[in-house]
Amino acid sequence: MIADEDKVFKALADVSRRKLLDRLHKKNGLTLNQLCEKHDMSRQAVTKHLILLEAAKLVVTQRRGREKLHYINPVPINEIYMRWIGKFEQERVHALHNLKLALKENDHE
Amino acid sequence: MIADEDKVFKALADVSRRKLLDRLHKKNGLTLNQLCEKHDMSRQAVTKHLILLEAAKLVVTQRRGREKLHYINPVPINEIYMRWIGKFEQERVHALHNLKLALKENDHE
DNA sequence: TTGACATGCAACCAAATAGTTGCATAATAG
DNA sequence: CTATTATGCAACTATTTGGTTGCATGTCAA
Incomplete structure (x- = not known):
């Protein structure tokens, strides 16, 4: 079972948090x-979002002196896909993936 | 771009709505x-959830006389996976690698 | 046609959410 | 040491969310 499926879904439900994940994905x-730079809200608001992302284990942190470093953790998203989304979509996604591969292969000819 | 990415994420954020999707997936x-049977809430509460699922295009409906039939639509979930979740998964190994490096660095202190 | 059944609509309420501000604490640079 | 920087904590607020109840509408069966 997914430990905190609900926390992950709720964490992903907010566009600000998805943007934070986007930024961590880029860097x-x-x-x-x-992380506060380029976000149109107070530092404390960002902190609160990061706390939720951490609780959902989508982000892990590490202290370096007085700084707190944030790292994206793809595992929960992978689990969501494997255990929840996959059950709806697995066959379809695989079919599309295979189709894409086939078309790519075709390109090389 | 995904038309209503936010609506889809928000629709999936509630456990009652995910259960409704589960039931439609089974039947x-x-x-x-x-759909109201086996759910511990009023018909109107279920209706509201279904309205949100419909708005996110996760469920499509069809009238048959005085009844309303509900069908699950896997397309939005597929789009979420392909365009949003996939971009994290592609980098999964890379991210884990960075995390491992960071933690290792911390060890050296 | 009339009563029962399936769904729709609107007003209301409590709790959760997303944000703010102000102050506290801890680490680093000069 | 002291000033600055980076983060943490707490109280407060407005809005959204998830739920309720009551009544209305539309469809079908007897």
């Missing part, structure tokens, strides 16, 4: 202050 | 009343 290991 | 084309 991993950002500090809180770095 | 498609259920009426509102059938």
Whole structure:
């Protein structure tokens, strides 16, 4: 069973949090202050979002002196896909993937 | 771009709505009343959830006389996976690698 | 036609959410 | 040491969310 499926879904439900994940995806290991730049809200608001992302284990953190580094953790998203989304979509996604491969192969000819 | 990415994520954020999708996945084309059975809430609460699922295009409906039939639609979930979740998964190994490096660095202190 | 059944609509309520501000604490640079 | 920087904590607020109840509408069966 997924430990905190609900936490993951709820964490992903907010566009600000998805944007934070996007930023960590582009550049991993950002500090809180770095994550606050380019976001139109207070540092404390960002902190709260990061707390939820951490609780959902979508982000893991590490202290370096007075800084807190944030790293994206893809495992929960993978689990969501494997155990929940997959049950609806697995066959379809695989079919599309195979189709894409086939078309790519065709390109090479 | 995904038309209503936010609506889909928000629709999936509630456990009652995920359970409704589960039930439609097991047996498609259920009426509102059938969906209300086995759920510990009023018919109107279920209706509201179904409205959100419909708005996110996760469920499509069809009238048959005085009944309303509900069908699961896997397309939005597929899009979420392909365009959003996939981009994290592609980098999964890379991200884990960075995390491992960071933790290792911390060890050296 | 009339009563029962299936769904729709609107007003209301409590709790959760997303945000704010102000102050506290801890680490680093000079 | 002291000032600055980076983060943490707490109280407060407005809005959204998930639920309720009551009544209305539309369809079907007897």
